[in-house]
Amino acid sequence: xxxxxxxxxxxxxxxxxxxxxxxxxxxxxxxxxxxxxxxxxxxxxxxxxxxxxxxxxxxxxxxxxxxxxxxxxxxxxxxxxxxxxxxxxxxxxxxxxxxxxxxxxxxxxxxxxxxxxxxxxxxxxxxxxxxxxxxxxxxxxxxxxxxxxxxxxxxxxxxxxxxxxxxxxxxxxxxxxxxxxxxxxxxxxxxxxxxxxxxxxxxxxxxxxxxxxxxxxxxxxxxxxxxxxxxxxxxxxxxxxxxxxxxxxxxxxxxxxxxxxxxxxxxxxxxxxxxxxxxxxxxxxxxxxxxxxxxxxxxxxxxxxxxxxxxxxxxxxxxxxxxxxxxxxxxxxxxxxxxxxxxxxxxxxxxxxxxxxxxxxxxxxxxxxxxxxxxxxxxxxxxxxxxxxxxxxxxxxxxxxxxxxxxxxxxxxxxxxxxxxxxxxxxxxxxxxxxxxxxxxxxxxxxxxxxxxxxxxxxxxxxxxxxxxxxxxxxxxxxxxxxxxxxxxxxxxxxxxxxxxxxxxxxxxxxxxxxxxxxxxxxxxxxxxxxxxxxxxxxxxxxxxxxxxxxxxxxxxxxxx
DNA sequence: ACTTCCGAGCTT
DNA sequence: CCTAAAGCTCGGAAGT
Numbered sequence: 122x123x124x125x126x127x128x129x130x131x132x133x134x135x136x137x138x139x140x141x142x143x144x145x146x147x148x149x150x151x152x153x154x155x156x157x158x159x160x161x162x163x164x165x166x167x168x169x170x171x172x173x174x175x176x177x178x179x180x181x182x183x184x185x186x187x188x189x190x191x192x193x194x195x196x197x198x199x200x201x202x203x204x205x206x207x208x209x210x211x212x213x214x215x216x217x218x219x220x221x222x223x224x225x226x227x228x229x230x231x232x233x234x235x236x237x238x239x240x241x242x243x244x245x246x247x248x249x250x251x252x253x254x255x256x257x258x259x260x261x262x263x264x265x266x267x268x269x270x271x272x273x274x275x276x277x278x279x280x281x282x283x284x285x286x287x288x289x290x291x292x293x294x295x296x297x298x299x300x301x302x303x304x305x306x307x308x309x310x311x312x313x314x315x316x317x318x319x320x321x322x323x324x325x326x327x328x329x330x331x332x333x334x335x336x337x338x339x340x341x342x343x344x345x346x347x348x349x350x351x352x353x354x355x356x357x358x359x360x361x362x363x364x365x366x367x368x369x370x371x372x373x374x375x376x377x378x379x380x381x382x383x384x385x386x387x388x389x390x391x392x393x394x395x396x397x398x399x400x401x402x403x404x405x406x407x408x409x410x411x412x413x414x415x416x417x418x419x420x421x422x423x424x425x426x427x428x429x430x431x432x433x434x435x436x437x438x439x440x441x442x443x444x445x446x447x448x449x450x451x452x453x454x455x456x457x458x459x460x461x462x463x464x465x466x467x468x469x470x471x472x473x474x475x476x477x478x479x480x481x482x483x484x485x486x487x488x489x490x491x492x493x494x495x496x497x498x499x500x501x502x503x504x505x506x507x508x509x510x511x512x513x514x515x516x517x518x519x520x521x522x523x524x525x526x527x528x529x530x531x532x533x534x535x536x537x538x539x540x541x542x543x544x545x546x547x548x549x550x551x552x553x554x555x556x557x558x559x560x561x562x563x564x565x566x567x568x569x570x571x572x573x574x575x576x577x578x579x580x581x582x583x584x585x586x587x588x589x590x591x592x593x594x595x596x597x598x599x600x601x602x603x604x605x606x607x608x609x610x611x612x613x614x615x616x617x618x619x620x621x622x623x624x625x626x627x628x629x630x631x632x633x634x635x636x637x638x639x640x641x642x643x644x645x646x647x648x649x650x651x652x653x654x655x656x657x658x659x660x661x662x663x664x665x666x667x668x669x670x671x672x673x674x675x676x677x678x679x680x681x682x
Numbered sequence: 683a684c685t686t687c688c689g690a691g692c693t694t
Numbered sequence: 695c696c697t698a699a700a701g702c703t704c705g706g707a708a709g710t
């Protein structure tokens with residue numbers, strides 16, 4: 122059963138329930154004020170648990186969450202439209218409701234309405250959505266939903282596309298709930314750390330004491346001329362005056378130089394980075410009430426990985442993990458999927474031998490055994506480079522010869538990624554396991570690689586561009602399938618975690634659950650059973666690949682691993 | 683003064 | 695950096 126919710130042009134809310142297979146008449150409730158609407162949604166969820174249909178979960182769900190309503194299942198029309206359009210090779214088209222409705226009616230879609238900029242965001246952004254006059258938003262949504270279901274049935278693997286849309290939609294619920302709950306963050310611990318490393322807090326725009334001292338030492342080391350260590354060109358020029366020529370002022374370049382300024386510069390860099398990216402300003406702006414609340418962007422990366430907006434939520438430096446602490450009487454359960462991508466490749470490609478290797482918790486050790494008949498540190502490292510080169514298209518150093526050996530031992534897995542690379546080089550699109558589709562290369566790319574090269578330089582550039590795109594599609598099939606997997610895992614976890622436990626962080630292959638002391642010990646077991654179900658849902662019950670999780674129950678994130 | 687670009691570094 | 699790629703954010707510098 123689907124229940125469609127939307128806000129009409131006059132600001133009132135509508136709730137349209139569609140019984141399965143027309144078993145009963147549709148049930149429309151219109152003209153609801155916001156408070157009645159929230160109550161109605163909560164009641165229907167409690168009594169009937171439908172699949173809720175949103176134009177956009179990201180825009181519509183946060184208001185429900187802050188009113189204390191949590192929904193079990195949903196379908197996000199906008200996210201589904203994006204997945205379907207790119208699957209169909211039409212991803213340049215607008216994804217908004219009006220555009221989707223036009224397409225469903227066989228009309229030319231109007232351009233997407235610009236994102237609204239109200240200071241008071243509405244529950245559902247449908248005002249100004251460009252729907253024809255007199256068309257009810259929820260009626261339009263019902264039409265689009267039915268059309269999307271037809272399009273799913275026409276996909277190469279309808280059941281996989283259905284799962285992908287459900288998981289992507291559930292991810293959007295998770296993202297909104299994570300933003301609302303927030304990651305536990307101890308501002309006092311963070312402040313103490315900053316003070317210890319940088320000196321006492323100073324007003325914004327000023328250098329803390331420690332940085333002032335280091336800048337002074339750097340200037341002295343260059344003979345007393347004032348140097349701004351924040352300016353890379355200034356650093357390059359300063360070394361040039363000392364007779365040292367460097368191409369850039371990057372840390373790894375500086376490390377090669379023998380000069381008294383280098384250690385001070387490196388120390389300055391590290392601390393200045395902490396100060397500018399995660400200093401007191403960051404703390405003021407992003408942490409409140411003991412929580413860090415970033416905005417999460419589901420599917421913000423073409424591969425289906427999430428991005429974040431504000432606060433650099435996916436770039437939290439490891440040194441600050443000590444600030445992530447469970448509340449008193451609570452624990453953090455930190456879980457990451459060990460060596461996820463090679464396991465995904467084993468499952469994707471159906472490579473039996475790689476699946477056997479993936480039966481081990483330490484996949485790279487077993488791989489080393491299979492490739493070199495030994496598992497010492499060096500062999501394990503080389504096995505790892507071989508595998509990562511296969512997935513990323515690396516060619517530096519020993520990579521090419523190691524890859525050749527890997528291909529010999531695991532032809533099915535290696536040819537899977539090499540076929541994806543070949544498709545990319547020809548400008549074709551590739552798909553993840555559940556059907557997320559890579560974007561088409563740009564017109565500039567086609568022009569460069571498609572034409573007959575006039576000279577060698579152009580031909581070289583064309584070949585380079587083709588190889589680069591091949592590397593992208595090679596990686597896409599693995600990274601995007603890993604994102605499929607983690608989306609389904611998130612959806613499953615969200616349903617199964619004890620009610621008092623909260624998902625508070627997600628980073629590509631890692632989750633953090635904040636749970637009361639009494640329930641924390643059972644969370645790792647729940648996670649393991651969710652992983653098992655995810656493997657069956659995504660790859661089928663007979664999938665031989667294991668996906669072990671590293672799970673730790675800790676007080677602070679820094680203690681995980 | 684404002685916008686846009688670049689270098690740098692952090693995570694996976 | 696030493697295996698790739700993408701995304702976010704900052705500060706400086708150049709352009710308007």
